[in-house]
Amino acid sequence: MLLARGARDRMIGVFDSGLGGLSVLAAIARALPRADLVYLADTAHLPYGDKDDAFIRSRVMRIGTHLVDRGCAVVVVACNTATAAAVAAFRETFPHLPVVGVEPGIKPAAAASRSGRIAVLATPSTARSQRLASLIQQHAGAVQVDVEPCPGWASRVETLHLDDPTFVEDARRHLAPLLAAGVDQIVLGCTHYAFLCPVLEPIVANQAVLVEVADAVARQCVRLAGTAALGQGRLTLLSSAQPERLHAALPALGLTWLDKRLTGAARQVLA
Numbered sequence: 001m002l003l004a005r006g007a008r009d010r011m012i013g014v015f016d017s018g019l020g021g022l023s024v025l026a027a028i029a030r031a032l033p034r035a036d037l038v039y040l041a042d043t044a045h046l047p048y049g050d051k052d053d054a055f056i057r058s059r060v061m062r063i064g065t066h067l068v069d070r071g072c073a074v075v076v077v078a079c080n081t082a083t084a085a086a087v088a089a090f091r092e093t094f095p096h097l098p099v100v101g102v103e104p105g106i107k108p109a110a111a112a113s114r115s116g117r118i119a120v121l122a123t124p125s126t127a128r129s130q131r132l133a134s135l136i137q138q139h140a141g142a143v144q145v146d147v148e149p150c151p152g153w154a155s156r157v158e159t160l161h162l163d164d165p166t167f168v169e170d171a172r173r174h175l176a177p178l179l180a181a182g183v184d185q186i187v188l189g190c191t192h193y194a195f196l197c198p199v200l201e202p203i204v205a206n207q208a209v210l211v212e213v214a215d216a217v218a219r220q221c222v223r224l225a226g227t228a229a230l231g232q233g234r235l236t237l238l239s240s241a242q243p244e245r246l247h248a249a250l251p252a253l254g255l256t257w258l259d260k261r262l263t264g265a266a267r268q269v270l271a
Helices: 005-010 022-031 053-070 080-093 106-112 130-139 153-158 165-180 191-204 214-224 244-252 256-261
Strands: 011-016 036-041 074-077 099-101 117-122 144-149 185-188 209-211 235-239
Touching (some): 011 053, 022 191, 022 214, 022 256, 053 074, 053 080, 074 214, 080 099, 080 130, 099 214, 106 117, 106 130, 106 185, 106 209, 153 191, 165 191, 244 256
Parallel strands (some): 011 036, 036 235, 074 099, 117 144, 185 209
């Protein structure tokens, strides 16, 4: 049920293609414990990483409009691929709405690098995007940036197969050449990848630092939230398919603490 117009200043909407944006949602929930949050997973169309930009834009516009109609005063596009493909168009459609996108942490990684070489792990769509190329041009300076497409990694998080031995080997194949080349900062260019850190960290230990941006996104939400920070600390879960998967994901991803904010069972929307 949609909220009345008077509730518009009391909600923050967060969406992603699936479970990855839960890493951003968790950071926002920690930073704004009283905020009423809505999370929408576009599970019917995941992964976004192998979709073309036109399709991703159409989904972002539909989902974003739905969240605005539900009464969200701030919308967070908690997906690197969706941000790269569609956040500009979404902002043009809702020019007065605070919209927070998620971009790979090129700038902090480049600033922290001592070797002068960093890497970005990304979905195939983000890896080939002009937005990523522009970020590198704007923020990397003289630092060399290796962009490493990682097909299938987001889907692995979606299936909650986080410690499969075959993934450990796949991760090593992607990371070993980067480490050998002297990369000392590795940017996680997909929100799903935050949940792969328990596998990635032992591989890069003592050689490189993993850089993700969920906390930076949460800080931006704190700046923009206004009265949306002053709700009742509720969380509504929505999905375009299989909403029950969101409940199953919380304990699997170490987010059981969010259960106490839930308003009820996850619901299906935009099917």
